[in-house]
Amino acid sequence: MPKNINSKNNNILVIGLGLIGSSLCRALKNSSYSEKICGYDHDKEVMEYAVEHNFVDESIKDLKSGIKEADLVIICVPVHQVKKILDISKDFFNTKKVFTDTLSVKNPILDFLAKNNLSNIDNLIFSHPMAGTEHSGIINSKEDLFLNATTIINPLCNSSLECINIVTELWKAINCNIVEFDASNHDSLLAAISHAPHFISFVLSKKMNDLEFSDIDFLPTKTPSLLDMTRIANSDPEAWASIFLENENALCNFIDEYIKELSELKYKIKSNNFDDIFSYLKKSKPIK
Numbered sequence: 001m002p003k004n005i006n007s008k009n010n011n012i013l014v015i016g017l018g019l020i021g022s023s024l025c026r027a028l029k030n031s032s033y034s035e036k037i038c039g040y041d042h043d044k045e046v047m048e049y050a051v052e053h054n055f056v057d058e059s060i061k062d063l064k065s066g067i068k069e070a071d072l073v074i075i076c077v078p079v080h081q082v083k084k085i086l087d088i089s090k091d092f093f094n095t096k097k098v099f100t101d102t103l104s105v106k107n108p109i110l111d112f113l114a115k116n117n118l119s120n121i122d123n124l125i126f127s128h129p130m131a132g133t134e135h136s137g138i139i140n141s142k143e144d145l146f147l148n149a150t151t152i153i154n155p156l157c158n159s160s161l162e163c164i165n166i167v168t169e170l171w172k173a174i175n176c177n178i179v180e181f182d183a184s185n186h187d188s189l190l191a192a193i194s195h196a197p198h199f200i201s202f203v204l205s206k207k208m209n210d211l212e213f214s215d216i217d218f219l220p221t222k223t224p225s226l227l228d229m230t231r232i233a234n235s236d237p238e239a240w241a242s243i244f245l246e247n248e249n250a251l252c253n254f255i256d257e258y259i260k261e262l263s264e265l266k267y268k269i270k271s272n273n274f275d276d277i278f279s280y281l282k283k284s285k286p287i288k
Contacts, residue, residue, distance in 0.1 A: 009098070009166065010035045013060065013070035015085055017041040017050050019132060020102050021076030022141035024174070025055045030143055033173035040066055042081075046138050055141070064088050067097070072166065074127075075101040079108060080242040086112045099124040100167045104194065105246040106154065106186045119157070125167040126154035126183050128190070129176060134234035151176040154183035191250035198232055198240055199255060205233035 012034045014021050021039070028037050039056035040063050041047050047059040060066030067073055067089055075085050082103060089099060103109065106126055113119055131149035133140065151171040155164050168178055208226065244251060268276045 009033065009072040009170070011038065011070050012036065012072045012074065013038045013040065013066050014056070014074045014076055015040045015063065016075065016077035016081070017043075017046050017055070017138050018076065018078070019136050019138070019140055019145075020129070021074075022046075022050060022055050022138040023131075023143065023145035024074065024076060024102070024129075025050065026141055026143035027146050027174040029055065029057075031173045033170060034072070038066060038070065049138055055138070064091075067092055070097060072098045072100070072170065074170075075099070075103070077103075078239050078242055079103055079105050079246045082108055083112050090116060090118060093118060093121045094123060097123060098163050098166050100127045100170070102127055102129055104128060104190060104243050106183055108246050110183070121156060122158045122160045123163050124156060125159055125163050126152075126156070126186065127167060127171065128152040128154070128186065129171065130194070132235075134232050136236035136239065146171075146174045146176050149176050151178055152186065153178055153180045154186050155180070156183055187247050188250045188253075191247055191254045195243060195247055195251050196254045196258065198235060199244065199251065200258070201230055201233040202240070205230040 012028060014025050014028075014037065017025070017039050018041075021041075025037050025039055028034060036057050037055075038058045038060050039047060039050050040060040041050070050056045051059050063085075073089065073092075075082060075089075077085055082101070086109065093099070101109065103126075106128075109126070113121065129146055129149055129151040131146050131151075133142075133145075153164070153167060153171070168180075171178060204226075208230065265277070265280055268280055
């Protein structure tokens with residue numbers, strides 16, 4: 001168990017100041033959870049923006065030094081950047097510091113831990129706030145982004161109760177609702193409730209972009225139902241390409257099942273059987 005953990009977390013370091021990281025800094029600044037919020041980003045202009053707009057109290061130029069000074073470290077980088085951050089952070093695992101993250105996929109972290117014989121970590125607690133918008137970057141940050149959002153917390157096998165409580169209180173301090181379950185189930189669940197919906201939205205939006213409506217007076221892509229389904233296709237393509245690749249197995253398994261459902265409904269339509277179609281659609285209403 002980490003020794004002498006600072007439960008007040010007087011110095012929080014947020015690594016990665018994109019939409020999630022910068023919004024988290026703003027939310028924490030408005031709370032009484034910590035005395036000091038520091039931020040780090042590989043983009044110097046982003047760090048300057050964060051300081052100028054008072055999103056952070058201090059920008060960190062040397063990441064390892066910033067981690068050394070922090071009580072609580074929150075990793076908010078895109079999935080494809082996390083291994084570099086973990087490599088710098090690993091010297092501080094099983095110390096009095098507490099680590100958590102906001103990543104949408106956890107397998108890259110689990111793989112890193114396994115390859116580096118770090119399976120016994122007690123001060124790393126996975127987090128995933130189910131919050132965001134179709135926009136990206138610090139300029140689109142929102143101080144109330146996490147208000148009433150659900151945050152998933154995934155302790156590891158050796159996670160200390162003290163560290164779990166600290167991370168839980170972090171998210172509660174910015175008005176999140178907490179759900180906790182085993183880390184091994186995270187990516188398969190997120191494939192269904194987040195990654196597949198984005199996948200479907202991207203595909204539908206591309207298909208609409210490929211169609212030609214030059215002989216129609218109004219723009220069909222602005223209809224409310226289509227806007228509802230394609231809104232999240234405006235999300236950052238680089239970030240989502242990385243998420244899709246890192247959660248390949250779980251996502252592709254879900255998409256295979258989804259394609260079977262598409263084929264089933266298509267068959268019912270081609271069979272011209274109203275009752276079968278009606279029955280399928282009735283069973284498809286969302287569970288409340």
